[in-house]
Amino acid sequence: MLSQKQREFYETNGYLKVEQVVTPSELDELQAVTDQLIDESRQVTQSNEVYDLDRGHAPQDPRLTRIKLPHKRHAIYDRILKQSKVTEVLTDLLGPNTFLNTSKLNTKAPGGGxxxxxxxxxxxxxxxxxxxxxxxxxxxDVTPDNGPLLVIPGSHKGPVLSHHASGVFCGAVNPEDPQFERDKAVTLTGRAGDMTVHHVRTLHGSAPNVSDRARQILFYECASADAWPLLGASSYIHSLGQRMFWEDLQDRMITGTPCLQPRLAQVPVRMPLPPAPDNSSIFKTQESGGAKSAFA
Known part of the structure; x- marks a missing residue:
């Protein structure tokens, strides 16, 4: 799927844009299902296991920050991950054995999402x-005014910056950190059907949606099967116990088979502890943890 030039660009810069990675019929189905899920949120009054509500959410004006775990809400989201060109890009970059960390459909509402x-x-x-x-x-379509993804090229090869504030993990870097080189940021816009890729260590963020159009991006966070999570990371898997963890891992396999010999690499690590008062989502972590905004 990917050319050698694209692979080298990703390796050097820590991000990539792949154009029209789904077919028109796949995109039509994704859009229709997403619109239906958003419409069903009109009856929801507080965030739950499916929806994270944004400020101002109301039956007449559904405003969401995200739909949680979309691959569990409708088969189309799971199929796109496992049986499409998205799958080909995944194996090109991570190899034949991969699993899903999590999925989310970020749905920035117009006018300040x-x-x-x-x-x-x-x-x-x-x-x-x-x-x-x-x-x-x-x-x-993602345009400069509706909250596109921003990345800092090459930051995946640098340090892990502090994501702490007032002694807790706040899930965001301090915009005044001298190692945060915001002036190097690249804006990733594109047409519906395009896909961005960013490395797990790449610095990224996105501004509020100030347009009159929703910004809908389906995110899949994936890993090579030999990348085993460290104890203390912010994941539900630590509460499962050994047997349930094994069953859950098999359920999250995208391609290939689980790996029982984790690959240990010399990589920089900062643990996300102690947790923010509310760490139920990145939005709650950043808000309750006292993260300082770079977009204020």
Whole structure:
């Protein structure tokens, strides 16, 4: 799927954009299912296991920050991950054995949909090696004014910056950190059907949606099967116990088979502890943890 030039660009810069990675019919189905899920949120009055609500959410004006675990809400999201060109890109970059860390459909509402402060995914879930990445499949056109993904090229080869504030993990870097080189940021816009890829250590964030159009991006966070999570990372898996963890791991396999010999690499790690008062989502972690905004 990917050319050698694309692979080298990803290796050097820690991000990549792949154009039209889904077919028109796949995109139509993704859009229709997403619209239906958003419409069903009209009856929801507080965040739950499916929806994270944004400020101002109401039956007449559904406003969401995200739909949680979309691959469990409808088969189309799971199929796109496992049986499409998205799958080909995944194996090109991570090899034949891969699993899903999590999925989410970030649905920034028009007119101020919530920002995601600058962070590295690695700060949330470090592992035995950093062969992890995130896909961002654009379900609608993404333009400079509706909260596109921003990345800092090459930051995946640098340090893990502090994501702490006032003694707790706040899930965001301090915009005044001298190692945070915001002036190097690249804006990733595109058409519906395009997909971004960013390495787990790449610094990234997204501004509020100030347009009159929703920004819908389907995110898959994936890992090589030999990248085992470290104890203390912010993941539900630590509460499962050994047997349930094994069953859950098999359920999250995307391609190939589980690996029982984790690869240990010399990678920088900062643990996301102690947790923020509310760490139920990145939005709550950043808000309750006292993260300082880079978009204020």
């Amino acid at each position: 919530a920002a995601v402060e600058w962070h590295q995914d690695w700060a949330f879930y470090p592992a035995t090696n950093d062969s992890l990445l995130a896909f961002g499949l654009m379900l609608r």
